[in-house]
Amino acid sequence: MNKPLQNNQIRAKEVRLIDETGAQLGLVPLAEALEMAKQKGMDLIQVTEKVDPPVTKIGDYGKYLYSLKKKERKISVGQKGGEVKSIRLTFNISDNDIETRVLAAEKFLKDGDKVKVDLLLRGRQKSLNAVGEQRIKKFLDSLSQKIEVKIEKELKREPRGLSMIIAKK
DSSP states (O other): OOOOOOOGGOOOSEEEEEETTTTTTEEHHHHHHHHHHHTTEEEEEEEEEESSSEEEEEEEEEHHHHHHHHHHHHHHOOOOOOOOEEEEEEEOHHHHHHHHHHHHHHHHHTTOEEEEEEEOGGGGGGGGGHHHHHHHHHHHHHTTTTTTTTEEEEEEEEETTEEEHHHHH
């Protein structure tokens, strides 16, 4: 986090000033704004430099930094990074087991996570890619009847089998 400029760090000739109560005082020369802040025993804080002239506020610099950190924490707590959950299928998976995996995947997708679908292939099964692709297609068809999904990463051959990543539409 870049710390906002305060007092003599501000380099504008004229500033848009807000007092400690939140009332706007309009455009004021920087020297006058600094003097007003000094008289009140407070700091002149540059709230934003994106506009010309920059917006400044009279207040306690420490309290202002604390409130900014508090806002950032509140924002970061509300965000949930969509994790990648994994669902494993096997070559000889039964229809009932596919439905169980579909329910788990549906729950993950509703929670906002992505789902990596792995189909493990061993030994001779590795030569039967078409059958494995049919199993995954059956899983996707069953899942798409319950919830709309989009394919993030296409079905791909990997050393241990087939995998793909799906997400909620």
